[in-house]
Structures are given as structure tokens and as C-alpha cells.
Amino acid sequence: MILPLSALTISSEILENHPAFNNEFVWGQTDIRPLILLFAIQLALSLVLIWGVACVLVVGRRMIKSKAGRARTSFAVVRKEGGKYVLNLFITGILRDIFTFFWALLLIIPGIIYGIRTAFYHVVIVCEDSGYRLALQKSKEVVYGHTWTALLYLVGICFVMFVPVIIISGILGEVVYEFDPRLIPIVYILTSVLMSFTILIFTLSTILLYAEIKKLPKHT
Numbered sequence: 001m002i003l004p005l006s007a008l009t010i011s012s013e014i015l016e017n018h019p020a021f022n023n024e025f026v027w028g029q030t031d032i033r034p035l036i037l038l039f040a041i042q043l044a045l046s047l048v049l050i051w052g053v054a055c056v057l058v059v060g061r062r063m064i065k066s067k068a069g070r071a072r073t074s075f076a077v078v079r080k081e082g083g084k085y086v087l088n089l090f091i092t093g094i095l096r097d098i099f100t101f102f103w104a105l106l107l108i109i110p111g112i113i114y115g116i117r118t119a120f121y122h123v124v125i126v127c128e129d130s131g132y133r134l135a136l137q138k139s140k141e142v143v144y145g146h147t148w149t150a151l152l153y154l155v156g157i158c159f160v161m162f163v164p165v166i167i168i169s170g171i172l173g174e175v176v177y178e179f180d181p182r183l184i185p186i187v188y189i190l191t192s193v194l195m196s197f198t199i200l201i202f203t204l205s206t207i208l209l210y211a212e213i214k215k216l217p218k219h220t
């Protein structure tokens with residue numbers, strides 16, 4: 001995940017400086033072909049990142065389902081199995097964003113609640129072989145009655161894992177920029193390394209959290 005994450009960060013920086021995102025854009029005069037190419041590259045990189053997350057989910061699924069010992073599987077097998085879930089994860093993620101947006105249009109709170117209750121859709125897709133709206137529904141059913149518990153744990157995990165990485169990345173970026181701006185790409189790579197490991201641990205943590213929430217008593 002390190003290389004695609006680094007490339008995605010760099011391409012995002014290029015997009016921000018494109019005339020389409022500032023007052024320099026003039027319809028019919030500004031060349032938008034580089035913009036289309038960058039969007040296509042970002043989409044491809046995003047799919048590669050989702051593939052990486054799917055592979056982590058496959059490994060995590062085998063960790064919690066293995067009754068004894070460690071189940072050893074080659075990288076090639078994990079990569080192939082993870083590839084089967086990429087499109088499912090991608091489309092379901094888009095569906096979730098759309099539903100969350102429309103719920104938030106009605107009232108902010110229902111949108112937030114929906115987002116929390118469907119936060120484990122990626123775990124359901126890989127660990128329970130569900131997909132699309134069914135994966136969102138299953139996540140809602142598991143979290144229903146334990147919304148606050150899920151929220152507190154998710155916020156806690158995100159704070160402990162991502163905030164230190166963001167702070168370190170920001171400080172590192174400022175120091176390097178003052179020293180020599182030409183070294184900024186190195187900062188992107190180092191940040192991507194840290195973020196990749198953080199995403200890996202976070203994904204495994206969400207699998208374990210989902211498994212623990214499933215064990216809680218159901219509310220009717």
C-alpha cells in the first residue's frame with residue numbers, strides 16, 4: 001500500500017494546483033486533459049489501495065476464524081482472494097456515502113448514526129461474504145443497540161492510531177520544507193509508510209471490534 005498511497009498523495013497535490021481548482025480556469029481555453037488523466041490515475045490508485053485493504057481483511061478473517069495455530073497462506077493466494085472483493089468494497093463504499101449524504105440532508109443526526117452503524121461494511125463483505133446493500137444492512141443489525149459503544153471505540157482507535165501519524169507528518173513536512181523543499185517527495189514516502197502500517201493495524205482492529213460487538217446482547 002506504500003507506493004500507491006505515496007503516488008495518490010503526490011497526485012492530489014498536483015490536482016490542487018491545477019487551474020480548474022482556482023481562478024485561473026477558463027472554460028474552453030484551459031486544457032483539462034491533464035485533469036482527466038490525473039483523476040483516472042487517482043481512481044486506479046484508489047482501487048489498488050482498496051485491494052490492499054481487502055488483502056488485510058482476508059488475513060484478519062483467517063486470524064479470527066482459525067481455531068488453533070496459525071493459518072499460513074502465501075502472498076499470492078491472499079492477493080488473488082483479496083482481488084475478488086475490490087469491486088464489491090468500492091461500490092458498497094459509494095452506496096454508503098450516498099445513503100449517508102441523503103440521511104444527513106434530512107437531519108444531521110440520522111446521517112451520523114447511519115455512518116456509525118454501517119462502519120463495518122468492509123468487514124462484513126470479506127468476513128461474511130456479503131455485499132452492497134446487504135453488507136450495509138448486516139453492519140446496521142450488528143451495531144444496532146450498541147451505537148455509542150461502536151462510536152466510542154472507533155473514535156478512540158482513530159485518535160490513538162491516526163492523530164500521532166498526522167502530527168508527525170505535519171512536523172516533518174514543515175521541517176523539511178524549511179530545510180529544502182526539494183525533499184518534500186521523501187516526506188510523502190515516509191508519511192505513506194507510516195500511514196500504511198496505521199491503516200493495516202486499524203483494519204485488523206475493526207475486525208476484532210466487529211467480532212466483539214457481535215457477542216454483545218441484542219436489543220429488541
